[in-house]
Amino acid sequence: MHIADCIEGCFQLMGGDFTNAGRASGDLKSMLAKLGVSQDVIRRASIAAFEAEMNVIIHAVAGTMHYTVNNEEVKIILTDMGPGIESIERAMQEGYSTAPDWVREMGWGAGMGLPNIKRNSDNLKIDSVVGEGTTLEIILYIRKEKTC
């Protein structure tokens, strides 16, 4: 696999817009497939991107997802305006969720999203300011592999 240029994509996300959820991460998934990135990286990147996209839709007011792909890595950055995260350590614990009841009735709010993102990424950075917003930087390394 060789990626000639740096490929990128950018998406607007709206809090509460459940209907369009998955559009940004679905686009990333098909882009990675088109580029011939390994199945393992495609699988992990799209799971991490989707959980992060959902978190903006569930917890924030608005945000963006921006991804770049080159020969070394897939980098996914999500920035939102929203309530921010009070304790990142607590938010990372499986089962911790502040999602309201109506979101839980949809089957979200199990407190599994951030742990899923962590498990599927090679590097995860979270910056958050309470009352302002949250930024996630998710990186996956593209291992040197034969063309697939």
Added chain:
Amino acid sequence: MLKVSDIAGRLGLDIRVGGDLHTEVKGCYISDLLSDVMANAGDGDLWITLQTHPNIVAVAVIKGLSGIIITNGRSPEPDTVRKAESENVTILTTVMTTFDTAGLLYNMIK
């Protein structure tokens, strides 16, 4: 090889949206928690759930599931049907409970 169409036929499931019915069913996962499916469902699994909203389609696409079975006589929301049609995701429904559906499916898959 077990196909989605084989299972729909044998279990008498209603095909609400027929994506690729020739897809191989590799296994099954049961959950109504979407992040749990994101974490634990396998590639090619059929997913049994009570959820009917459009996000189930996105989960199926991202996870590469072979289809969704909605149990207990529930129906997918109109937006869910539209999304499944455009994403080519199979949605099956049944009046059976999740328990009965899973019991029959287990004997076909295992």
